Amino acid sequence: MKYFIDFLTELKKGTIAPVYLLYGPESYLREQAIERLKEYVLPPGGEQLNFEVLDGSVMSGQEIATAAASTSFIPGRRLVLVRSPQIFQANSGKNEREIKHVLDYLAAPCPGTCLVFETAQNVDRRKKIYKEMARAGRAIEFTLLKPADLTKWLAKRAREEGCAINREAATELLARCGRDMYTLYHEMQKLTCYKGPGKTIGLGTVRQLVAPRVEESIFEVVDAIGEKNCVRALSGIRNLLLQKQQPQQIIGMVARQFRLILQVQGLAGAGQSREQIIAVLKLHPFVYTKIYGQRRNFSVAQLVMALNNLAELDHYIKTGRADFYPAMETFILKICA
Template sequence: MEYYVGLKNSLERGIIAPVYLFHGEEEYLKEKAISMFKDYLLPGAADFNLDIIDGEGTGTEISTVISLAENLPFLAEKRLVIVKKAPWFKGKGKSKVTGAKVEKQDKSDGNEELFFKYLNDPSPSTCLIFVTGDPVDRRKKLFKAIESSGRVIDFKSLKAAEMVNWVIERFKHAGKKISPPAARLLVDANGRLGLMNLYNEVEKLMTFAWDKKEVSPQDVEMVVVLNLEQNIFTVVDEAVVGNLSRALAGIRELLTLKEPPVKILTMLGRQFRLAIQAEALVKEGCPERELAGRLGVHDFVARKALGQARKSGPARLRYALEQLSSMDAAIKKGRQDFLPAIENTLINLNRIGDGNIKSIP
């Protein structure tokens, strides 16, 4: 969250670049940043000096953006021009909004030179902000030109610890209190979807517990929707540290929620496989900060997998994965029932250490 705090501090000191590019997947902080600029630059004349443009809208061209940016402010020192869904910086990847594949594109409409000309000498009375949720191509000349003449800010997803602190501060700001374990449970359940989703869950919790001195983990469990993946995390967490009863309770809860056994096995297998891969990559010298990219998962999932690997050990993880694979085949052929089979596997996993896997029949 340092990038956001740094941006806020710059605004408060009056250090404002003429051009910004906001990119990255943390949409909530992007919106908060835009609100900060509005409040700071346009305290009393927003209607006259604010233009918000849809970059993917019909007729939106670079020439239109430049023309608005070159207008002089009316009865104020600054104008603010915001271009949302700016399409000129896209690279290959997946859209953070839709998840669809995004091909590299260049909606320059033949006026790229006009863009460069403006960036070389931007209007000192306008703050121009480009916003995108899609992957950006840092090699593009336009990207580098904004880096040179203004500021590029990557709104990265927050780390789990940062989200926990954010939740605690949100409650504190509202005159309420949430226990750290409750905040952690809330983040584990919903943090992967970003602060926008977490904000909504915080508001829901505040409404539910409006008369309580402190929100507890039990309150979170009653109000917050724990998704399938989070339940799987919990089952594996409990299994690898030997909390058999809690792991089995998690399995039964998934069945109560009508999750198909085959789907539960698939998700459990995926998590054990990620744990094995995470530990192997770190042993090979992969920095932990690059783990998510190498595994192709969210940072939260990568850190969870590595933590589970360190608590369990590679042999126990491989045993669990092999047993789940055999169980899946037996269940599909009608030779085993899901619940007793998974219970037996978790009991065996709980009985063994990393060195005596082969003693289990």
């Protein structure tokens, strides 16, 4: 979040770079950055004539440079936004001549234009054009926010709507939505509208109104199996089917969960630390925490049996020897016995 706060601070101080490269996976904050640039760069009434959007995936370097160098129809600065530029990627497919047009522009940017390149893709920082871009203006990587920062942001969003959200509800919302801020934004709008001003969003409200992600549904199914709760486990399988998940996908995801529990159990038993296990298995810390807790519900023999049974179940369904739901029901009853 610091990179975004620093960006806003610069704008408020009147420090506007002639060129920007906004890149990385956090799309919500990238769009917010563009909106703030429009507020600070464009003159009053210039939102139409002084703002131009270009498709960088098809525009040539010469066309981009020409557009940026054009003069304004009305007094004030222009804002030229180039979406999905290819020139900053390792294998952009753009020849050196095309890139040279942009390099020439970066060497002497038009003082009346703020040129912004925006992309969700990673960029090649080794390329000359990236280095020249960073020298001439500002290159900002929009990384996904950490859960702690997102929790603070959710609390801020709730306050802006006259509500509050407790920590348990925020944690559950992140578990169900992940770190995508667009999804979180829309879910918070729904939750605050439902609760109304002056109310607190609690864990029950989130569980009632926000549909769980597929990954979270798998956690719930395996949790229920570990607790020998067949009814809840089968309800979870039905929910996955209602989410349009295919039988083979469900089997694969459940098998992956059991496999990870077995791996975490083995690595933890061998004395590996939390950080070492996360690195070895390439797990998100949240996923690790869930799996580490689930390992207590199963012995090694139960985990091996579950994996063998799922492999057999998958084979029977693929060969038409069994229907998915009755076969999965039998599997769950057998594991819970």
